[in-house]
Amino acid sequence: MSAPPSLSELQSGFARAMIDGAAPALLPWIDARGIAPAARLQIYRNAILATQVASLVTSFPAVERMLGTDCFDGWATRYAAWHGSRSGNLQNLGDDFADYLQAQPELSGLAWLGELTRLDWLRQRTILAADAEPLDAAALAAALRVAGDDPALHLLPCVHAMAAPFPLLDLWRYCESPETSHVNLEGGAQGVLLWREDGQVAMQSCTPAGVAFVAALKQGARVSVALAAAQALDAGAGIAALLGPVLTHALIHHVPPSLTPAENPA
Incomplete structure (x- = not known):
């Protein structure tokens, strides 16, 4: 087995696993303890995605009501997995959610969706303004x-x-x-x-x-x-x-x- 990674390498590998869903170089250094290393990482990633989806539900209540809970959760999960949180504040997570939804071919028939999403986001910006x-x-x-x-x-x-x-x-x-x-x-x-x-x-x-x-x-x-x-x-x-x-x-x-x-x- 190669030399163990440094703390910095472990931390960056874990971060990549949370974003990309895979970190093969990290797996040999994870103690299974009854759960496969890849499954252990996925547990953490699922928890992070669930937190991000909950944040999007809070930021886009009108969009969730129009799409329905299951449909919204599906698109919010895809967006969170694709976009990720780019700051330590989850309140910034939905900054381009409207553009993301509008770019999806499956939602192209919902002409109102992009503008409704932007209005929800403006409400978020309004309540958080200085x-x-x-x-x-x-x-x-x-x-x-x-x-x-x-x-x-x-x-x-x-x-x-x-x-x-x-x-x-x-x-x-x-x-x-x-x-x-x-x-x-x-x-x-x-x-x-x-x-x-x-x-x-x-x-x-x-x-x-x-x-x-x-x-x-x-x-x-x-x-x-x-x-x-x-x-x-x-x-x-x-x-x-x-x-x-x-x-x-x-x-x-x-x-x-x-x-x-x-x-x-x-």
């Missing part, structure tokens, strides 16, 4: 007075938005309460605005133009640029309607002051 205090009405008014005619409105970290070519929020709510809700997937495009309120994810429908407006603000754009992004989708989108949800739910965290001529690099 804390920040919103500007109250007086503070916002004061900030706007020194922000110039075209301010940048920095939204709370928990604010997100997305749009889909079907009534996405209606579908999510149907997943929550199929007995009392109804959804017509032919009902046209719908946007969803998400934020955190009292420790819970809040959502409301909005237009795709509203999603473009919020997305531009999230990227640091000034109001004029965000308005242009919205009006590229809907020429009739007005600033009052676009700002309405942002102001109603106090989603603005900071308004930077306008640059003075000496500070302006232009």
